[in-house]
Amino acid sequence: MRASVIVFPGSNCDRDIAVALTAALDQKPAMVWHGDTSVPPSDLIVLPGGFSFGDYLRSGAMAAQSPIMKDVVAKAKAGVPVLGICNGFQVLTEAGLLPGALMRNRDIKFLCKDVLLKVERNDSIYTSQYKAGEVIRVPIAHHDGNYFADDETIKSLEDEGLVAFRYVDETGAASAAANPNGSVNNIAGIYSADMKVLGLMPHPERLISPALGGSDGAPMFKSLTEALS
Amino acid sequence: MNELTHGASLDGGEHPEPVDVTDELIAEHGLSADEYKHLLEIIGRTPSATELGIFSVMWSEHCSYKSSRYHLKKLPVEGPQVIQGPGENAGVVDLGDGQAAIFKMESHNHPSFIEPFQGAATGVGGIMRDVFTMGARPIANLNALRFGAPENAKTRHLVNGVVAGIAGYGNCMGVPTVGGETNFDKRYNQNILVNAMCIGLADTDKIFYSAAKGVGLPVVYVGSKTGRDGIHGATMASAEFDDQSDEKRPTVQVGDPFTEKLLLEACLELMSSDAIIAIQDMGAAGLTSSSVEMADKGGVGFDMNLDLVPQRETGMTAYEMMLSESQERMLMVLKPGSEPAAKKIFDKWDLDFAVIGETTDTGRLVVRQNGIVEANLPVATLADSAPEYQRPFEKTAAQPVVAAEDLPDVEDLFSALNSLMGGAHLCSRRWIWEQYDHMVMGDTVGRPGGDAAVVRVHGTKKGLAAATDVTPRYCYSDPYEGGKQAVVETWRNITAVGATPLAITNCLNFGNPTRPDIMGQFVGCLEGMGDACRALDYPIVSGNVSLYNETNGIGIPPTPAIGGIGLIDDHDKLTSVALTDEGLALILVGETKGHVGQSLFQELLTGDFNGAPPPVDLALERRTGDAVRELILSGKLSAVHDVSDGGLLVAIAEMCLAGDVGVILEPYQGQIKREAYWFGEDQARYLLAVPAGEATGIIAELSKLGLETSQIGLSSGKEITIKGGGSIALQTLRTAHEGYLPNLLA
Amino acid sequence: MKARITVTLKNGVLDPQGKAIEHALTGLGFEGVDEVKQGKLIELDLTDSDAEAARARVTEMCEKLLANTVIENYAIELE
Amino acid sequence: MKARITVTLKNGVLDPQGKAIEHALTGLGFEGVDEVKQGKLIELDLTDSDAEAARARVTEMCEKLLANTVIENYAIELE
């Protein structure tokens, strides 16, 4: 499986995701500079976490206008899977590949901690190695992770089962207390209509070995390897 | 004042226009009359405005260490592990396998009090530049913070701003902020301390220094443009506060972490070639101190044309440009011919790149603007001639040892425990470190909340442990013992995770050094630090001094913050403080004498800290710590915690809360007062958790080494219980412990 | 020519920053403060001399970059 | 009564956001754009009916919270 990681000025989880992908795929991803105009042939494109362009103006706004994004959008429309983590999720919404927007956290502060997520469905290329409804522990680290979309959009996301992950408590309930940032319906990640594009605020690439405090992120990369190899 | 000649001179150079010197002007530049006289002797004529500015920053306390240098020279700075001690941008320590840790701690106290967000942010940015300018990729940040009393109206604003500022800069850089310490004390009400530490990783054969050796080499400016930021910032940071300080406000700089991230990547990219001969970040006193240091260390002169410096504002004078403290800038000396390739890298990262001059054989710093020489000074003299003062000092009087019997009795130990754990001194710092991205880079194997934070050396099994510590109340009561204790506590914190302590950096925060009592604190702390470092083979490789932390004559308690690092060969062997299983024997190693003077328990009961602090037995510390570390590395221990602030019962509670498992403790039946046993702050103690079956063997092993060791409890349930002496639910403790800061700061 | 662009959140979009400011103002003892909203102000210089052309260009800047029209409105003033 | 407060960086203070926006606009092909500055806009409702009293209160809010007067200026409009 060939993966490409887009590197924006200010990306800072590009190395982390490359490490996770290399471990899962036994092959290094291509690191693609934002100023390039085409992504090499890839089975998966990843937009990593970080502070592209300093998160100045709005998180992800300037990155979404980068030269490379035209090709990322075209490839996504042609069915190439695109995974956006954290800042990458913000870029995906700014680029129009996913609906809605990520606003400032409810409590205004940057928040870095492990949270519990419910895997809403396991029939996607990203989640086949999880059980549907499984509760996993994955870290978040963001300032602007408060997912917002208008009622109509939320309704269609919910009706079509496009919510990928939700912030939950130990029992799997999407309670207010389990919501770290104020996201509508505790939404932590969403799919595109064809389920090929996934954007999520939590960082599965940070929890891939017991030494780092857990491995609940690893199945996502395993799922991708299985689906795309 | 003397009006000396200018124009053409003996050394063949051109002399700049002299400034109209007045006593006020000299005073405004932070120079004493004697210092100005000395200046005149050195240059043999009246200085230009730019020259006066250059001298004023080079001779400021901040740059010249004029009050502290004499004493700093006595610190131990050597060891087989040391590659570079004090004197460069940061210290360098060997990690084996061709790798090195490069680290330093620095203060940003005054700016953070004036503008907490930007002050703290630019402090973090500055210390990271010190580290990556030497060729290291920063891999961990820590911060040592002192705020005023929690109930002080300004404290909330300052804590919020400082923490957000540190987070804003470090998170954007993508460097995990993994540890630190936080104190609240009314004596910091007007002078908070913000000390930031950065650790970087480099290959030993790819370390960059600041000596610009060679003549005719291009001097290159990279990074952000120069603006009128913080002009006179360096002299401000050395001046005592008064109530007019608010008027100095516009000297605060705004940090741009995005640009620094680009600068980091661009510098590291250029460093992978062999283009760089010397490099130095532009910190306090910007272009002045960087150019003088590089030229001086290389034994050359610099000829710089300021017209070529990238500028953010129009109409800047040479004086302003030489003193500007605009952030996110670097000065480099490159191999001739490498400029185009170097420029390409900086273009790619959208950063300014400008050749602004060259190295010369004149030994002079020549600064030109609009074709006019604005400064022409001898580099070596400028660098070496800074005054060095042996200021008079008065030793701090010894305090009596407080007898435990003199403290009131406590009926309910657990209610005292709850008050301590839920108070400002010991409450959870989670509210702070959850605002820091402490996991980015994917190598954090010891997260905040434990004794020492640990980051993996990328791609290896090695772990780099780090902790910052000082107990200012101990230092205030007895500078010598307090200085020892600060060093020893970092050593213990690093030991408690299983790492071998390697070396330290420091940030020496004190009041006004012209006062003999303050100077006495300084000298005492340094002696204690030096002795501890020698006893532990734990040298000082870098550091920073911040004096004049004083407002209207009231100084801070002496606060020599120590940042230590250590190494563990296999991070799978790390232990943590968390008591995660039932059925573990809890073993106390070390002698408990019940020292209550300067303890948190004493303050809880009497409202104040009094008497002598606990003495530190350096030989015993070393023996105890080495034995504990050996046990950790042999894989026999399930959890380890050192006993410090708050004493034994607090340390036990911290282990229980971290692992969410309770403990049943044996009642104390010895000779000292019960309260002093549970809450005394005797040093050189650790708590070990081991599978119950192994306890006897381990106790025997440690006892054979002459270490007092005993089993004091067994883990079980969700409460802390003393047999026959009551109990407290972990949930109750947790609510108090976790609730304090969010409630204070919301 | 100078342009002054204000970007504000659309009605119905939750404004955490506005809420936090409101909370802080109340905490400082300011009473009767309500409906606090935080937006952005962007000022820029344009070489254009024709106001209509300038407005068209700035509108395009807003649509493309300066505002996220999913959640934000913008208003343009030229001087 | 409604108050509209604009908070802008003082002259000479580095404006990283403005700089980045300018750069991005240029990257998008907008030419002749210069001196981009980013500031804040804060809007709020006040129960005050007296404009002078309202202005005094809002000024105090700015000094205490809304603006960081170390590096920022503010302007108040009442409606």
Ligand SMILES: Nc1ncnc2c1ncn2[C@@H]1O[C@H](COP(=O)(O)OP(=O)(O)O)[C@@H](O)[C@H]1O
């Ligand atoms: N300002 C801070 N930034 C990051 N971590 C902090 C800060 N203050 C305290 N901590 C973390 O909280 C924990 C408790 O700190 P401290 O009480 O100083 O520990 P110890 O007593 O073991 O030295 C440590 O893990 C420390 O790293």
Ligand SMILES: [Mg+2]
């Ligand atoms: Mg500590």
